[in-house]
Amino acid sequence: MPDTPLPLGTLSLDTASDLPLYRQLYDGLREAILDGRLKPGARLPSSRGLATELGVGRNTVVSAYEQLTAEGYLDSHIGAGTRVAHLLPDRLTGPGEPPPRRTQSRTARPAKRLLSRRGDAMQGVRRPAANYRRGVTRPFQHGLPDIEDFPALLWSRLLAKHSRDPRHDLFGYEVDKGHKGLRRAIADYAAADRGVVCAPEQVIVTAGAQAALDLAIRMLIDPGDKVWMEDPGYLGARGALMSAEADIRPVEVDGNGMDVEAAIATLPPPRLAYVTASHQFPMGATLSLPRRLALIEHVAQSGGYILEDDYDSEFRFAGRPIASLQGLDRGDTVIYMGTLAKTLFPAIRIGYLIVPPALAEPFSVAIRLTGHIPPASLQAALAEFIEEGHFGAHVRRVRQVYARRRAILLEELDTTLARWLRPAPGEGGLQLAALLPPGADDAKAAAAARRADIHATALSAYRLAPGGRPGLHMGYAGVPDDALRKGARTLATVLEKEKMAEF
CATH class of the missing domain: 1.10.10.10 (Winged helix-like DNA-binding domain superfamily/Winged helix DNA-binding domain)
Known part of the structure; x- marks a missing residue:
């Protein structure tokens, strides 16, 4: 035939x-x-x-x-x-017959529920994702470190070293709350650089910071539990809390961080307080010592917890990095959260929690069920990267790069963009907040900038409560020096064309 x-x-x-x-x-x-x-x-x-x-x-x-x-x-x-084939998988009819037509059922069926309440809540928070492509520059995109400066060859050698022998125990399931060497390296680093008080057994290694957030909230929050959250604040935390059906109570942020005094005076005690104490996201303020002590005391008295998100505190450009909130805690109230994505590169997808001793075993059991565990060979390579001093050397090197780029952006805000924008107070990080005049439409400014391939986010996008000072969230760490200057000129042209309010 x-x-x-x-x-x-x-x-x-x-x-x-x-x-x-x-x-x-x-x-x-x-x-x-x-x-x-x-x-x-x-x-x-x-x-x-x-x-x-x-x-x-x-x-x-x-x-x-x-x-x-x-x-x-x-x-x-x-x-x-x-x-x-004579009988096709997509058909239920005989050979050679056309597929059946769909007809309206005479019996009305109940509407199919597409998502759970948790799934619906997650759709309500659209978090912009930083996008990296080699050689492609997106001025003021935040959340990205300088990936070009990462020692990729050294890293690939360590990764290959810990991935080549399938007889090694790294190829099994037994990593639970994290590779023992990595938990030890994280505990030592957090103690030396962040003032965290912990043992390696308290470290829970997760597949990224968002996985750490999700695990902590699953373990601590029931529907309706009250949670204090900075306003404006991190969208990833808001989304995780909303999906858990938490009762989120926004707390205003000023030049000294979360307004703890106002929260104590006006809000019910929280089951959890989420705070970026060392470098508030997105405004950049540092939580003052009196407010740190007041927050710890108040939450401890109410029997709750504080989740301290210390996402980029390594990059402080005036004086030493601020010590952690966890280091001040003497009552096992603070859970410390960190990430390697901001110091190394986002695709590494390794974050961690440092939990009070009583929570270490329950969290270890839970992470086996959630599956938020990064590959063991990746963890082993990272442990060696830290222990041999490569991590510290990389942080010191890029800290100088980021300090220079921050200075360039501040200079452009003081000159090219001075008619429309003023930098908010802050001393570090990978990005900064720049304030527009009161009453300006920052969403309109951000949308117009994006059409010109300028990726600055409106501060209003991070707010739960209405009002607040308008402005733009502007990244600089992963943007080359010349691109920062060129981006500032383009943004100035956009703001002028849009007739944005001026100072």
Whole structure:
């Protein structure tokens, strides 16, 4: 029996597409089978013959045929060639019959609930994701360190070293709350650089900071529990709390961080207080010592917890980094959270919690259920990276780069952008807040900037309560010096064109 003529005119393979050629061929053949252009029992050309007709490699056709055969669209037998299956997986009718038409049921069915309440709540917080592409600069995009400066060759050697022998125990499941060497390295680093008081057994290693947030909130918050949160504040924390159906109580932020005194006076005691004490996100303020002590005392008395998100405190450019809130706690009230994504690179996806001793075992049990565990070989490579001093050397090196870039942005705010923007107080980090005149529409300014490929976020996007000072959240750490200056000029042009309010 001769091969069935294929509808080659409809099999269009695009060599410039990101979709692999075999997948394009698979999709085209599957569609031809399902819409009846290729009938059940029809014999297809040999893989070599079709490859010649299409001008592709034989392996491309073989891969497409094998996938279609595995899924039941084709039958392949030695000596009989490859044919369209008589009973297709997408049909419930007999051979050769068209697929049944969908008709309206006479019996009304209840509307299908698409998502859980938790899922619906997560849709309400759209968090902009920092996007990295080598050689592509996005002025003022925040959340990205300078990835170009990372010692990638050294890192790849360590990663290969801990990944090459499958007989090693790193290839098993037994990492629980984290690789022992990494937990020890994190505990030592947090104690020396952040003043954290802990033992390695209190460290829980997670697959990124968001996983650490999710784990802590799952373990501590029931629906309706009251949570104090800085306003404006971090969208990732807000989304996790909303999905847990927490009763979020926004607390205003000023030049000394969260207004703890006002919260104590006006709000019920919290089950949890979420705070970025060392470098408030997004405003950049540092929580003052009196407020730190007052917050710890108040939450401890109410039997709650404080979740301290210490996301980028390594990068402080005036004096030494501020010691952690956890180091002041003497009542096991503070849970300390950190991340390696801001110091190394985002794709490493390693964060951690340092929990009070009584919570170490429950959190260890829970993380085995949530699956928020990074690969053991990755953890082992990172442990060696820290222990051999490469982590500290990298932080010292990029701290100088970020200090220079911050100075450039501050200079541009003082000159090119001075008519519209003023920097908020702050001494470090990977980004800063720049304030617009009162009453200005920062959402309009951010949208107009994005159309010009300037990626600054409106401060109002981080707010729960209405009002507050308008402004833009502007990153500088991952933006080259010249791009910062050029971006400032472009942003000035945008703000002038939009007739934004001026000082």
